[in-house]
Amino acid sequence: MRFPENVFDLVGGEDAIWSDDHAGLSDETLRVTGPRGEFFIKRGPVAVAEHERLRWLKRWADVPDIVAFEDEVLVLAEAGWRSLERKSAPPEAGALMGGALRALHAIPVEECPFDERLDVKLARAADRVLAGLVDPADFDDDHAGLTPEEVHARLLAERPAGEDLVVTHGDFTPANVLASPSGEVILIDVGALGVADRYVDLAVALRELDGPAAADFLAAYGLAEVDEAKLAYYRLLDELF
Structure with missing residues (x-):
């Protein structure tokens, strides 16, 4: 799966570990762990829908921080909560x-x-x-x-x-x-x-x-x-x- 170069570099590029093996997260989500921290990435219509809703919902509730959104790729910060x-x-x-x-x-x-x-x-x-x-x-x-x-x-x-x-x-x-x-x-x-x-x-x-x-x-x-x-x-x- 290819990602925009800016997103790839943002989450650590070739030095990052990319995984779709995670409990409690949807199948469309990748976990990325690298020198710049831990992120979750979604792509396509799922990412577009979530990006729109996160931007709206943050006025009313606590939601993950949006790190980047480019070419239907959404990058979210790891909250660190259980x-x-x-x-x-x-x-x-x-x-x-x-x-x-x-x-x-x-x-x-x-x-x-x-x-x-x-x-x-x-x-x-x-x-x-x-x-x-x-x-x-x-x-x-x-x-x-x-x-x-x-x-x-x-x-x-x-x-x-x-x-x-x-x-x-x-x-x-x-x-x-x-x-x-x-x-x-x-x-x-x-x-x-x-x-x-x-x-x-x-x-x-x-x-x-x-x-x-x-x-x-x-x-x-x-x-x-x-x-x-x-x-x-x-x-x-x-x-x-």
Whole structure:
């Protein structure tokens, strides 16, 4: 994979170590370690989408520093904070995630220029299914045996009557929330951020959390009762992304 010369030199050039072997980061991301520090690099439409959203979101939340953006290549600084993914999560992970999501969902919807409502998501999902970009082998156990086409048909048939719109992260997993020792958080992998139903985030978060962590998450978020039908719907939707 070739990169603009300025980007290549910025992260250490031939002296840097380039790796796609990393836990908790999306497949489109490279980790680069070199004499000038540690960076994460994305390229293509994913990088463009994330660059736009990072520039907008930094007004409202802590996000990674943008080191460079050139020719659809995005370079982000390593924050040095720990991920909240399950295998290394601190006891307060659920509460940290709930507080972070509550703050994100409190951003005024009218301020957000990115549309991720169901009309947009379902159309994008249809394109992914048609292009063969959905691997049913990755489906959760609840959806094992379904084809991508069957999942999309169910999503159309079972579409909720309305949407409770907030500014959503779009992939709100423990791996995409970093925490400092003092309890501050940074949101990463925000390329799917946009206005959508709050259950886009709640469904993914609660799929990843269980037991006390899930209870702490809901308490910090401020949700006393969960809409199980919406949880199931948006978990099904996530299978196509």
